[in-house]
Amino acid sequence: MKYLMTLALLMTSLTTLGNSLPDGPPEGGASILPADHDIPKDEFGKMVRQGQLIFSNTGQFAGAYVGNDLSCRNCHLDQGRKAGSAPLWAAFLSYPAYRAKNHRVNTFAERLQECFVYSMNGKAPPLGDPILVALESYAYWMEKNAKINPLLQERGIPQLQKPGTPPSYERGKTVYANNCALCHGTSGQGRRANDGHMVFPPLWGDRSFNWGAGMAHLNKAAAYIKTNMPLSLGGSLSDQDAWDVAYFMDGHNRPQDPRYTGSVDETRALFHRTQNSLYGHLVAGHVLGNDPVSKN
Incomplete structure (x- = not known):
């Protein structure tokens, strides 16, 4: 209750x-x-x-x-x-x-x-x-009261340095259970209000963002999480926790990259050749990007 x-x-x-x-x-x-x-x-x-x-x-x-x-x-x-x-x-x-x-x-x-x-x-x-x-x-x-400034401090998402220890799926799973599952669901599929509209968005699976989105990159996801999550409690997670839970979130499959060439290896070489993308990597027993996730 x-x-x-x-x-x-x-x-x-x-x-x-x-x-x-x-x-x-x-x-x-x-x-x-x-x-x-x-x-x-x-x-x-x-x-x-x-x-x-x-x-x-x-x-x-x-x-x-x-x-x-x-x-x-x-x-x-x-x-x-x-x-x-x-x-x-x-x-x-x-x-x-x-x-x-x-x-x-x-x-x-x-x-x-x-x-x-x-x-x-x-x-x-x-x-x-x-x-x-x-x-x-x-x-x-x-923006009518703002000043044009290419270095505007409010733009984008603040960068977050990599932690001393490489991010971990298992540690991230614990961080997620303790800080994220209440809103986004234990299976990461989000939660709806009584009227049916999505209040807390899905974080992976076929109704979430695809592999080409910025949040599918660990550095961007970790920085966003550190700054803004849990909701209204941004900054409460440690840098390590933010990277770990970003790894856990991005360690699940999601809709295919729209730039998919027909080969996960080739798509990774063309568009995901970075340590910040798990696309094409073996995580928790799955090669990410290989599983058939539908696009509605």
């Missing part, structure tokens, strides 16, 4: 967090962001509000381009405002920019397209699509 009461409280709190925009500055940020009631009551404001809806419930409002149970707000916390969780407004100020992932300069709209392809395990809305325009409008509106 105590477990159920705690879970209900957590789910209620996150639902409230995900569906409201607080006034005031972003947590840890230097820029004052506009409040929800500042959205103008004109045609531009309508597009901003549509972007806000897409950001909060991506599958509902952009379902044609989403292939899993994630929404933008699951990773970009506090409705895309929170520093240290790749805030949307700071990303808007950081583009155009060169990306090593595709070896060219990307616009902000192109960066959003990749979020749909990889993190949402879906497909990219065409450039100029109302969905992209709405998300761009929401990001643009949020």
Whole structure:
């Protein structure tokens, strides 16, 4: 009973967090962001509000381009405002920019397209699509009081140095059970509210992000976890615990990398030749990327 009461409280709190925009500055940020009631009551404001809806419930409002149970707000916390969780407004100020992932300069709209392809395990809305325009409008509106700065401290996710001891699947399993399973489920498939919408996102399996997503890289996952998790308790895990639980999370199979060539070895050589990717590695008895995980 105590477990159920705690879970209900957590789910209620996150639902409230995900569906409201607080006034005031972003947590840890230097820029004052506009409040929800500042959205103008004109045609531009309508597009901003549509972007806000897409950001909060991506599958509902952009379902044609989403292939899993994630929404933008699951990773970009506090409705895309929170520093240290790749805030949307700071990303808007950081583009155009060169990306090593595709070896060219990307616009902000192109960066959003990749979020749909990889993190949402879906497909990219065409450039100029109302969905992209709405998300761009929401990001643009949020950053209206910020200053353009390529070294903006709030952008992206703070880097986390590798621990003294290599990360461990077994240690990560313990960290997950003690700190993550209550929200994300013992099998990592997330938890839904009574009305059916996903409150805590799945972390692996066929309804999570695919192997091409940034969170499938240990360094990015560990840094995000250290800064932001458990929810509202960011910074409470040790660096070692963050790396260990990132290893455990990324040590499970998930949807295939959209760039898959037909060979796990070849795909790894082309796109995952880094110590931070477990793709193609034998972990817990499975060669990751080999198991058939469906893409809906």
